[in-house]
Amino acid sequence: MSENLLEVKDLHVQYNTDDAVVYALNGVSLNLKEGEKLGLVGETGAGKTTLALSVLRLLPKVGQIASGSISYKGEELLDKPESYMLGLRGRRVSMIFQDPMTSLNPVKSVGDQIREVLDLHFPQLTKEAKNEKVDQMLQLVGIPASRKNEFPHQFSGGMKQRVVIAMALISQPELLLADEPTTALDVTIQAQIMALMGQLKDRFNTAVLLITHDLGLVAEFCDTVAVIYSGCIVESGTVEDIFSGKNNHPYTKGLIGCIPDLSKDEDRLHPIPGHMADARTLPSGCPFADRCANAMDKCRKERPEAFSEGTHTVFCHLFDNMRGGV
Amino acid sequence: MAQALVEAVDLCKYFKTPKGLLHAVENVNFRIQEGKTLGVVGESGCGKSTLGRTVLRLHKATSGKVLYEGKDILSFSRSEMHNVHRNMQMIFQDPYSSLDPRMSIRALIGEPLSGLPRSERLSAAEEKEKVDAIMQMCGLPLHYANMYPHELDGGMRQRVGLARAMVLGPRFIVCDEPVSALDVSIQAQILNLLMDLQDEHKLSYMFITHDLAVVRHISDDIMVMYMGQVVEYAPSHMLFSSPMHPYTVALLNSIPTIDLSRRGRERITIHGEISSPVNPAPGCRFAPRCPYATEECRNEHKLVEVEKGHFAACTKGVK
Ligand SMILES: Nc1ncnc2c1ncn2[C@@H]1O[C@H](COP(=O)(O)OP(=O)(O)O)[C@@H](O)[C@H]1O
Ligand SMILES: Nc1ncnc2c1ncn2[C@@H]1O[C@H](COP(=O)(O)OP(=O)(O)O)[C@@H](O)[C@H]1O
Ligand SMILES: [Mg+2]
Ligand SMILES: [Mg+2]
Numbered sequence: 172m173s174e175n176l177l178e179v180k181d182l183h184v185q186y187n188t189d190d191a192v193v194y195a196l197n198g199v200s201l202n203l204k205e206g207e208k209l210g211l212v213g214e215t216g217a218g219k220t221t222l223a224l225s226v227l228r229l230l231p232k233v234g235q236i237a238s239g240s241i242s243y244k245g246e247e248l249l250d251k252p253e254s255y256m257l258g259l260r261g262r263r264v265s266m267i268f269q270d271p272m273t274s275l276n277p278v279k280s281v282g283d284q285i286r287e288v289l290d291l292h293f294p295q296l297t298k299e300a301k302n303e304k305v306d307q308m309l310q311l312v313g314i315p316a317s318r319k320n321e322f323p324h325q326f327s328g329g330m331k332q333r334v335v336i337a338m339a340l341i342s343q344p345e346l347l348l349a350d351e352p353t354t355a356l357d358v359t360i361q362a363q364i365m366a367l368m369g370q371l372k373d374r375f376n377t378a379v380l381l382i383t384h385d386l387g388l389v390a391e392f393c394d395t396v397a398v399i400y401s402g403c404i405v406e407s408g409t410v411e412d413i414f415s416g417k418n419n420h421p422y423t424k425g426l427i428g429c430i431p432d433l434s435k436d437e438d439r440l441h442p443i444p445g446h447m448a449d450a451r452t453l454p455s456g457c458p459f460a461d462r463c464a465n466a467m468d469k470c471r472k473e474r475p476e477a478f479s480e481g482t483h484t485v486f487c488h489l490f491d492n493m494r495g496g497v
Numbered sequence: 498m499a500q501a502l503v504e505a506v507d508l509c510k511y512f513k514t515p516k517g518l519l520h521a522v523e524n525v526n527f528r529i530q531e532g533k534t535l536g537v538v539g540e541s542g543c544g545k546s547t548l549g550r551t552v553l554r555l556h557k558a559t560s561g562k563v564l565y566e567g568k569d570i571l572s573f574s575r576s577e578m579h580n581v582h583r584n585m586q587m588i589f590q591d592p593y594s595s596l597d598p599r600m601s602i603r604a605l606i607g608e609p610l611s612g613l614p615r616s617e618r619l620s621a622a623e624e625k626e627k628v629d630a631i632m633q634m635c636g637l638p639l640h641y642a643n644m645y646p647h648e649l650d651g652g653m654r655q656r657v658g659l660a661r662a663m664v665l666g667p668r669f670i671v672c673d674e675p676v677s678a679l680d681v682s683i684q685a686q687i688l689n690l691l692m693d694l695q696d697e698h699k700l701s702y703m704f705i706t707h708d709l710a711v712v713r714h715i716s717d718d719i720m721v722m723y724m725g726q727v728v729e730y731a732p733s734h735m736l737f738s739s740p741m742h743p744y745t746v747a748l749l750n751s752i753p754t755i756d757l758s759r760r761g762r763e764r765i766t767i768h769g770e771i772s773s774p775v776n777p778a779p780g781c782r783f784a785p786r787c788p789y790a791t792e793e794c795r796n797e798h799k800l801v802e803v804e805k806g807h808f809a810a811c812t813k814g815v816k
Contacts, residue, residue: 214680215651327770328541357540357707358751359767365753366766384680387753391760414755427755429681431710439692440714442685446650 174244176346176378177203177226182239184221184230184402191451195221197402197458198239198474205345206376210389210410212426213399216447219382222399223348226380227266228256243346262292265339269351271331274338275323281334282319285309285341292342308337312367329360336367343375350382365392386426390414395482398423401447401458403474408483420485422459457488465489500567501528502701503552503585503669508561510544510551517776521547523725524561526800527718531668532695534702536716536733538709538748542771544725545705549671552703553585554578565669586667590674592658596646603628603642606660613665627664635660636690652683656690663694671703676711688715710752713737721745724774724782726798731807739815741803744783746814781811789813 184196195218203209211219224230226241228248241248243259260266268274276284282305289301296304306316312333323331332352339347349368353361369392372379381393389396390410397407398420406413406420413423425443445462448454457463460470470488478490510522521544529535537545550556552563554570562569570581589595596605607628610619619627632639635656646654655675662670672691676684692715694700706712712719712733719736721729721744729742740746750765769786780795781787787794800808 214682329770357771358709359540359747360770361753362751362764362766363768366764385753386755390755390757391753411757414757426681429685430755431714440685440688442689443682446652446683 174205175202176205176207176244177201177380178240178242179222179226180240180242182222182225182241183237184218184225184239185235185237186231186233187235188233193450194453195234195402195450196225197453199399199402199404201397201404201407203346203378203380206372206378207395208372208379208381208393210381210383210393210396211399212383212386212389212396214384214426214447216450217399218402218450219399220350221402223266223350223380223382226348227260227264228253229260229266258292261288261339261344262342263344264346264348265342265344266348267332267335267339267350267352269354271328271335272323274335275331277323280320280322281314281326282309285319285334285338288338288341304341308341309334311371312337312340313363329356329364332356332364333367336364336371340371340375340377344377346378346380347372348380348382351384352381353388354383354385361388368392386414386430398426401454402450403454403458404486405457405459406483406485406487412481412483418480418483418485418490420459420487421463421465421489425462457486499530501564502531502566503529503703504562504564504567505552506562506564508548508551508563509559510547510556511559514775520725520774520777522551523774523798525720525727527720527730529669529701529703529718531701532699533717534695534704534715536712536719537703537705537722538707538712538719539722540707540748540771542724542773543722545707545722546673548722549587549673549703549705553582553587553671555587583665584668585671586662586665586669587671587673588655588658588662588675590677592654593646596654596657598646600645601642602632602637602644602646602649602657605646605657606631606664609661609664628660631660631664634694635663636686650683651679652686655679655687659687659690659694666698667700668698669701669703671705673705674707675704677706677708684711691715709748721748724771724777726782726810727800727808728781728783728811729809730800731809735804735807739807741807741809741812741815742783743787743789743811743814745809787813 179199179201182196182199186193186195199222213219225236236249285305285308286301289296289304309316309319314333353364383389393410395409396413397404400422406423428441431440443462456471456473457475460466467488475486475488478485478494505525505527508522508525512519512521525548527535539545547556551558558571563571565581607624610624629639637656637660676687704712704715716733719733720727723744729745740749747765747767767786774782779797781798784790784794798810800810803809803812
């Protein structure tokens, strides 16, 4: 088995806003191996983007990493100077955002924007070599190189996202943080983009952290899964562990239950009652206790410990009596 | 067959654009019975919203008819239309943009009542009672009445949008992507609410979405659109069990699923992208992206009843 590329341990991140402290991540741990595709799933506000921004140390000013550790190839990123991060971002670790315009400059041609990544990280390359790489990369993501002098507004949403992917991958990063890369796209375009990301992953052995609220996308694209709720990982494992329907966390079970089942003619859907608690208060026990049909007294008081079977880990008191030993 | 509540006959909506005439909605026909739902699916830009708005006369149709209880409302005068509009309402993907941020939830829900003719005006007390009842019906706790839109989350705002649509007691609602911006757990709550309201009030819906998974549950019939054309129209179960048009098949195949046994299924990737139907050539607009396209696809695009109730413009998607 390969080494962990990224290890996040007990990460606590908060936003210190004018009116309140928002507890966005409350002790998140996860590991990602080289070349692995990990799906981070959870609903809006669960802390997914915060996690990705923390890894790159790109949190906004009000954001603060309160405690924990993020190590990348064995190096503690939280101790590194900004100059170290500059060499990492866009070179060894790239990020794709949901809205491609977050990464694109509206007044520069797409070719120039892709080439700038090379200017920054590979200044030793000749101009010709750079141009050739840009052309190749565009072709790889399905854009004719002849369109490189066009501007972002001349491209459709799907095409812009391809440009962003080209920018993210031209430096052949070891890790790609993809934050809802296809959420704004139609399903047939999503299928194209995911197929493309899969091919590129196979070609460059890039590890991927795929952030999404779409369980189906994770089941189809990823090797492993972490389910996040209110800034806490509640369950993790291989795709098989999570989607075989055995020993799921009640929240995961609820999420799966909300998905309309295309193979059945059933009428009613099964929503999870209520909604995610406001992140301005720290959960005292299990963050999901208030919405959980199986919640017991201790669920509201004590944070559940991990229950693990092989690669599958669940944080839920329902599994307390199955835990051997301590 | 019983008279449909809402029916469209050869409905077309074209927009004049600098590049030419954009055929946003082309020759659309449908019938929606009382208490039933027509799902309209297709990818962005295919003409779903334009169709919904044209049916409600929020856009002026280029040609064709919209029948409400058998009468062509496109020929109605303003005052005749006023009555029809009480019965035909619309809810949107982002209710926030249609809610005045300075109005309280109570005022927002009561607002449509102020447009009632003098003879039907409610007293302040009656209005309060009415709004309370509608809030309850839409699952809005009464203490929300004095709050403002920005204090509500997406699911609650959608309930407010729905309450505003319900307050005049409509019989038909165009639901334009009402759950597309919501998280799955909230989506399911709103879909269930829509289905409950339908059962209780015999409502008819036109349910517009780009998400096939969502539409299956709520729809009796489904219409699949591509660049303004209807490519397939069938009862929901038939469309899912035996899709015929290559575009429908590709769309169904593209939905990611958590069913691991389908992980290794043969992928039908359709290449290229949707463009806009400006001065389109006759024939099937999906043909440039279609893996099965032949010369004959340039012929006139027409829906054919392939099996009882199941209409398709092409059956090349059948294996
Ligand atoms: N700049 C910010 N200031 C204050 N709160 C924030 C900020 N960014 C995110 N948050 C809050 O942090 C929590 C996690 O947000 P986020 O990481 O964006 O979640 P996700 O990506 O899963 O939707 C939410 O409660 C969100 O409102
Ligand atoms: N007011 C308008 N003027 C010109 N073109 C329009 C207008 N509204 C929509 N369109 C065009 O009509 C087509 C259908 O749009 P729309 O009905 O919004 O699609 P959908 O709701 O399926 O995403 C698109 O090509 C769109 O650009
Ligand atoms: Mg996010
Ligand atoms: Mg629309």
